[in-house]
Amino acid sequence: MEVNKRLKQTIANFLFLREYRNQKRISRSVTFDEAKKIGILYEATSDRNYEIVKQFVKEIRAQQKDVLALGYVDQKELPHMRFAKLGLDFFTRKSVNWKMKPQHPSVSNFINNDFDILINLNTEKCFPLKYISAMTKARFKVGKYDQKNFPFCDMMIQAGENIGLKDFIDQVTHYLKLLKHDSTLQKA
Numbered sequence: 001m002e003v004n005k006r007l008k009q010t011i012a013n014f015l016f017l018r019e020y021r022n023q024k025r026i027s028r029s030v031t032f033d034e035a036k037k038i039g040i041l042y043e044a045t046s047d048r049n050y051e052i053v054k055q056f057v058k059e060i061r062a063q064q065k066d067v068l069a070l071g072y073v074d075q076k077e078l079p080h081m082r083f084a085k086l087g088l089d090f091f092t093r094k095s096v097n098w099k100m101k102p103q104h105p106s107v108s109n110f111i112n113n114d115f116d117i118l119i120n121l122n123t124e125k126c127f128p129l130k131y132i133s134a135m136t137k138a139r140f141k142v143g144k145y146d147q148k149n150f151p152f153c154d155m156m157i158q159a160g161e162n163i164g165l166k167d168f169i170d171q172v173t174h175y176l177k178l179l180k181h182d183s184t185l186q187k188a
Contacts, residue, residue, distance in 0.1 A: 012100035012127060020134050020151075027154045030116045030140040032176040037066045039115035039138060041129050042165070043122055044071025044090055047079070052165050053121065057087055070110045072102075072128050091128075102128040111135050117142065119172055120153070121165060142172055155179075 038060055042053050053069050060067045073079070073092045095104035111132060118138035122129040125146075133143060134152040145156040157171050 008098070008100070009127070015099050015101075023135065025137055026139070027141070028139045029154065029179060031179045032117070032173065035065060035116040035140075037114065037116050038068075039110060039113060039118045039136065040067065040069040041110075041118070041120045041122055041133055042069065042071050043074070043124060043126055043129065045074045049165050052169065054088060056169050061087070068110065068113060068115075070106060070132065072122075072126060074126075096128050100127045101131060107132060112137065114138075116140065117176065119176075120144070121168060121172070142176065144168065 040053060040057065042049060044050050044053070050071065053071065057067050057069050067087055069088050071088070071090045073090055075092055076094045078090055078092060089106035089110070091102055091104040091107050095107065096102050113136070115136065115138040118133060118136050118141045120129065120133045120141065120143035122133075122144070130152065133141060140155070141153045142155045142157065143153040145158045155175070157168070157175060159168050159171060163171075
């Protein structure tokens, strides 16, 4: 079974990289204060992660910013107490095809959204969230440092292996608020 999983992962990664190479976007650093529209990606299987991100969304909205969070639930169905609300969407393992590419209306909406900042809160290795993060048209993409994510992020935050989601959010917001300059980078 493990061999099949690794083969599937290798094929999915090959197809993903081929698709990613065809994507063109202009990357531009955006400060947290400048941002009007923020996208958040996170692993939403645990209730704790969901509650932390829900609170983070509230905090961002309190600053008069438009925010959309998309959570991946690594189960076939959403848990009973979890349902999409304004600004909090989900997709499940059931929405991921054999190429590990997520195919769900909320995913398409998220990818095509014109975010000023995309914050990828995925601290684990989750291929569907990596795919979405790479394919979004966001002007400025932020995520956890991982050498394999280098082409897909404009800013990466060095965080410990066992960092909790709340602590990672604190680090991301801290560094986004420190960002003061405005530069344009061409990403191919």
